[in-house]
Amino acid sequence: MKRRSRSGSSTTPRARLWIERDNISILSDDGADLLEQIEATGSLSEAARRLRFSYRRAWMLLDDLNGGWDNPLVRTTVGGKRGGGATLTDFGVRVLRAFRDLQLQVEAAIDLELPAFRRATRPG
Amino acid sequence: MKRRSRSGSSTTPRARLWIERDNISILSDDGADLLEQIEATGSLSEAARRLRFSYRRAWMLLDDLNGGWDNPLVRTTVGGKRGGGATLTDFGVRVLRAFRDLQLQVEAAIDLELPAFRRATRPG
DNA sequence: CTTCGCTATATACAAATGTGCATAACGCTC
């Protein structure tokens, strides 16, 4: 019944990626999630619900996203049949895909180096 | 004198790396900076000053660092000739180096993918 | 045995960030 320290759980490197311009973030992980759910639902409020963001936070996030790039990533409409909606622009789709691709590359780099990291940080 | 939007500043991907265990962070970027300055100065308070961390924050950070791993990363002594001090253990040195190496790999992965990212997110 | 500089720790405060709720405006449908 030996049980020393917390050996048994392993150390895992994690990374968070974001895009900056002029030293301010114009696309974060949360932002990408939001874009994704807007693409999936066609609605900002529904996207917020699914992500358990407050609507206000989602709206401000979206505002930053749309303001940070040369072209808007999301087009919103107010009123109308279903009350309104939000959809990704073609540019928004491209940015989202590029961000996710970059994330995958970063994850891959970490996975590649993980054995060396574990070896180097083995106690003793 | 055309000047449309903010074209002229470029979008740059950034990444933050940290190490988790049981879903809690046991080494962050700030933590690595702290280890580095402890290694350089032999003092927690001096390290905090250099990094412009409040001593309290530095101390709590260090507490988390030392508690998160199977072996302590930093050994502190209190009292004595110079009042006390803090020095990295051999294990601490190895962990710090491994973390910085991993960071370099992540940065390299980003740099490698940067052209493709810029191409994909070019407006139009 | 006093002094010194550092670690160790508590308490009160400040700033940033996010939540919850209220409300307005909009445009289709009935």
Added chain:
DNA sequence: GAGCGTTATGCACATTTGTATATAGCGAAG
């Protein structure tokens, strides 16, 4: 034009995170 669901926005509040400050305790050295 009343009703509906959504975007758009303000405001009061809660939570988180860090700062500032004060104090105790330690151990070598004079």
